[in-house]
Amino acid sequence: DQQVKQNSPSLSVQEGRISILNCDYTNSMFDYFLWYKKYPAEGPTFLISISSIKDKNEDGRFTVFLNKSAKHLSLHIVPSQPGDSAVYFCASSYGGSQGNLIFGKGTKLSVKP
Amino acid sequence: GAGVSQSPSNKVTEKGKDVELRCDPISGHTALYWYRQSLGQGLEFLIYFQGNSAPDKSGLPSDRFSAERTGGSVSTLTIQRTQQEDSAVYLCASSPGYYQPQHFGDGTRLSIL
Numbered sequence: 001d002q003q004v005k006q007n008s009p010s011l012s013v014q015e016g017r018i019s020i021l022n023c024d025y026t027n028s029m030f031d032y033f034l035w036y037k038k039y040p041a042e043g044p045t046f047l048i049s050i051s052s053i054k055d056k057n058e059d060g061r062f063t064v065f066l067n068k069s070a071k072h073l074s075l076h077i078v079p080s081q082p083g084d085s086a087v088y089f090c091a092s093s094y095g096g097s098q099g100n101l102i103f104g105k106g107t108k109l110s111v112k113p
Numbered sequence: 114g115a116g117v118s119q120s121p122s123n124k125v126t127e128k129g130k131d132v133e134l135r136c137d138p139i140s141g142h143t144a145l146y147w148y149r150q151s152l153g154q155g156l157e158f159l160i161y162f163q164g165n166s167a168p169d170k171s172g173l174p175s176d177r178f179s180a181e182r183t184g185g186s187v188s189t190l191t192i193q194r195t196q197q198e199d200s201a202v203y204l205c206a207s208s209p210g211y212y213q214p215q216h217f218g219d220g221t222r223l224s225i226l
Contacts, residue, residue, distance in 0.1 A: 004155075032212050043117070043204055043217030044156070051212065089155065093212075100146055100169065101215060103155040 006104035023090030117218035138207030
């Protein structure tokens, strides 16, 4: 039973446009959410996080939105750049799991020049 | 370097052999995690160390898997009597503590023949 779901295995976007990556979760106890970017043969790189007391967090071109009632979060990248092409993982945690992360299966983003 | 360091980067071994994977976390990070990523899957939590507390072993798939963390720093993940289903990328992460982003190493790609 997947607690964190990324339903789109891939997404293709034109350079300069907005990329929107989506993530759904089932456990209402989750209170900390993160996005990671992963290139082949490298470990995941932390991008941005949000706690459940907020509904939006912004860092440069990256914004994460959290909708607790819908158990949904999204990552917006504006403007998208070819270097953003990678696999993006959504992850969640809650105090009861002592901080270990539960990951989605990832969405492969391709940004075309 | 200042990042999480894992060794070896690649390991090929025969079924039934024991393997040891090493992780050097970021200096000062009290929390250390092991995950694995099988082909086409998201990251799966294995074990978590926090300071001097007893580790959270709830993600270990069988008693063939064990891990230790010496002196609150370096960690070793040991897999005994390896099986082909153990083939995966094993990732280590560290963080400064609760609800802080985890920073990953580049992983060890383990292949069991």
